[in-house]
Amino acid sequence: MTYDGGPGESDPGPGVIPGLGDVPRVPAGGSGTSPKKGAGKKKGAKEPAARLPVARVAVDVSLAHLDRPFDYHVPAAMDDTVVPGCRVRVRFAGQLVDGLVLDRVAESAHEGRLSFLERVTSSEPVLSPEIAALAREVADRYAGTFADVLRLAVPPRHARVEAEPDEGPWSQEPPEPGGPGPWAAYPAGRSFLRALEDGRAPRAVWTALPGPEWPAAIARAVAATLAGGRGALVVVADGRDVDRVDAALTEELGGSGRRHVALTAELGPAERYRRWLAVRRGRVRAVVGTRAAMFAPVADLGLVVLWDDGDDVHAEPHAPYPHAREVLALRAHRAGAGALIGGFTRTTEATQLVESGWAHTLAAERNRVRRSMPRVRPVGDDAEVAKDNAARTARLTHIGFETARQALEEGPVLVQVPRRGYLPGLACVRCRTPARCEACQGPLALRSAHAAPYCRWCGRIAGDWHCPECGHRHMRAVVVGARRTAEELGRAFPGVPVRTSGKxxxxxxxxxxxxxxxxxxxxxxxxxxxGYAAALLLDGWVLLGRADLRAGEETLRRWMNAAALLRPSAPLVVSADGGLPPAQALLRWDPITYAERELADRRHAGFPPAVRMASLTGTPAAIRDLLAHARLPDGAEILGPVPLAGRDGADQRADRKADRDAGRERALVRVPRAAGAALGKALQAAQGIRSARKAPDPVRVQIDPLELI
Incomplete structure (x- = not known):
């Protein structure tokens, strides 16, 4: 195959294709070579199509220096089947690889000869121009490759599903505009719906009232968008939330659920592809799904919705690690669509969107909030300790016990425990300081009730441990997990059913x-x-004490998500110091003020989202090499590199050991927020240089990663 360097790039020489090794070249298209002028035609030689004979193909190769389209001749025999967006097979570096046709043009800018397409896998146009442009922008923004983003955006093909006959008409009639419904509780709710019905593009950061009405509110916003003649896309955290919004959409839109589709991994590959095709073919214009649905090809997009944007499941774990909030914001901007980013709390990233003027606040009045919120009572402050001497060391204090006992007369009681399992953590008996390994500062734990404590990071036995704060030498289990908590509550409340919900x-x-x-x-x-008659939020110090920049924000999110399931004015006991900012925000049910202060602190300290930051993870030599080739924007700061720190959690122990054995480090590159796009492209170009040189040690690049510490 002829190397197509694209406009302005030179051929690297015969027999060499950068990043794919020294492989023999097929002479200019192999058996499908266009004949030279004056040369006789070979028997059986392929002829280019008479109309638009060149196809620009996105080849499924993730090498950074080959991250661009390649031109191929369209054989005359395939003229009718090669359409923009279809799947093809092409010969690339002597191998057959998959590709997607981006466009067909009259001629190529490449001066050499072009290879022919090998075959058309499917004539189904699975890649729309909108999604192709979005994928390119996401790849540039996150310093990734176009091929990696397309793997996230376009699901694998199922030939049997593509060949199925139409299973019946989907309801295309827009629903009749209804009343405000749950949005009547918000001063700006009615105007938000009117803007959607009129086909405009309102953008709001929504702080939802506690209670079960948020799926109905989302469904009402989707109905208003469809009534305005445009499509809607809703992304939620997990399958349970999808089911709730799906049921609300069915009730709101009617049509026996034929006005929308739900996309989740639980459907299975075939059914998920079947529903995705219904969206791509324009038969349905409303979609609700989990993170992967952020690329759903909704026609004439008029509204994107993201619920609970602070949940870390919205961050894609595969390269280039895009976040659903950023992708949906890009889609709304590109399509001129409305946006609704909602949750019971507010993230600093959403607050940044409000402060920048990109979105507006959508929240209820304080009197309405007070009528809906639970009655919060912390048990970790000095006043409670004076009343109950066991309040600081006991997991279930007297206040918590009495609250649960009285509430059980009226209904179920929710008990939130930060971790699952049985005896996963230890702390000092006297002052409750977490027990850490003296060698590596990892958390200590017990394998059984009679075994000596060991370090969950390095495995070292801690036989002579003593508390670094008070010098005491005895430990106790303080984070016993959901299973052990259920056993303790079963003994404390005999005759009361105890149910557990976890991983x-x-x-x-x-x-x-x-x-x-x-x-x-x-x-x-x-x-x-x-709803629940009461709730107990145990071991709050575990969430607040994590070595994480977002520890306070994430703790408040988890608390408020649980508290929102309670009845109005139901008692809520939280085991935390009432003077801490997250506890104060929970007491007043005021996540907006907390997020604004958190953003101000981040801006002062120079952390995202006030700035753009890239995390570079790899060997020291690889990080130095990448930074040497990166043309970073003006004002860029390089922090580190430093040895890669371990993360809390037993399930991360193997990863930590592998990181340390390989000697990997992490460096942070910080730039002003306005230079975020330039940062992504600079690191993308540097990755391309290393890829072309076949550098042995890869560097993982993440833009605004969730983990900074």
């Missing part, structure tokens, strides 16, 4: 009957009827 088994709903529901954050089931 192993997540409950969707619980009944109205009295019961104790022990859950890890994010797995709290919805209580039928009016």
């Amino acid at each position: 192993d088994a997540v409950l969707d709903r619980v009944g109205e009957a009295p019961a104790l529901v022990v859950s890890t954050p994010g797995a709290e089931p919805v209580a039928e009827g009016e």
Whole structure:
């Protein structure tokens, strides 16, 4: 195959294709070579199509220095089947690889001869021009490759699904405009809906009232968008939220659910592709799904919705690690669509959008908030300790016990525990300082009730541990996990059913009957009827004490998401010092002020989202090499590199050990927010240089990563 360097690039020489090794070249298109002038035609030689004979193809190769389209001749026999957006197979570096046709043009800017397309895998146009342009911008913004983003945006093909006959008409009639519904509780709610119905593009950061009405509010906004003649896309955190919004959309839109589709991984590849095709073919214009749905090809997009944008599941774990909030904001900007970023709390990133003027605040009045919020009572401050001497060391204080006992007479009680499992953490008996390994500062834990404590990071036995704060030599289990908490509550409340919800088994709903529901954050089931009669948020210091820039923000998010499931004015006991900013925000149910102060602190310290920051992870030599080739924008600061620090959590122990064995380090590159796009392109170009030189040690680049510490 002939190397197509694109306009302005030279051929690297015969037999060499950068990044793919020294491989023999097929003479200018192989058997499909266009004949030279004056030469006789070979028998069976392919002829280019008479109309638009050149196809620009995005080849499925993730090498950074080959991150551009390549031109191929379209054989005359494939003229009718090669359409923009279809899947093809092409010969690249002597191998057959997949590709997507971006466009067909009359001629190529490449001066050499072009190879022919090998075959058309499917004539289904799965890549729309809008998604192709979005994928290019996301790749540039996150210092990634176009091919990697396309893998996230276009699902794998299922030939049987593509060949299926039309399963029936989808409802194309727009719904009739309805009343404001749940939006009547917000002063700007009615005007927001009117703007959607009129086909305009309102953008709002929504701080939702506590309670179960948020899916109905989203469904009403989608209905208003469809009534205005445009499509809508809703992205939520998990399958349970998809089910709630799906049910709300079915009730709001009618049509037996034929006006929208839900896209989740639980559907299976075939059914998910079937529904995705319905969206791509324009048969349905409303979509709700999890993170992967952020690239759903909704026609004439008029509204994007992101619920609970602070949840880390919205960050894609595969390169180039885009965040759903950024992708949806880009889509709204490019399509001239409205945007609704909502949650019970507010992130600093959403606050940055409000301060920049890109979006406006959508929140209820304080009197309405006070009527809907629970009654919060912290048990970690000095006043509570004076009343209850065990308040600082006991997991279930007297106040918490009495609150649960009285609430069980009226309905279920929610108990939130930061971690799952059994005895995962230890602390000093006297002052409750977390027990850490003296060698590596990792958390100590017990394998069994009679075994000596060991370090969960390095495995060292800590036989002679003593508290660095008070000198005491005895430890106790302080973070016992959901399973152990359920056992303790079962003994404390005999005869009361105890149910658990966590990673192993997540409950969707619980009944109205009295019961104790022990859950890890994010797995709290919805209580039928009016909601939970009370809630206990245990071990708050575990969430607040994490070595994470977003520890306070994430703690408040987890607390408020659980508290929103309670009945109005129901008691909520949180084991934390009431003077801490997250606890104060929970007491007043004022996440907006907390987020504004947090953003001001980040701006003062020079942390995202006030600035743009890139994380570079790799060996020291690889990081130095990447930075040497990166033309960073003016004002860029390089922090580090420093040895890669371990992350809390037993499930990360193997990763930490591998990181240390490889001697990997992390460097941070900080630039002003306005230079964020230039930072991504600079690092992208540097990755391309290293890729062309076949550098042995890769460097992982993440823009505005969730983990900075």
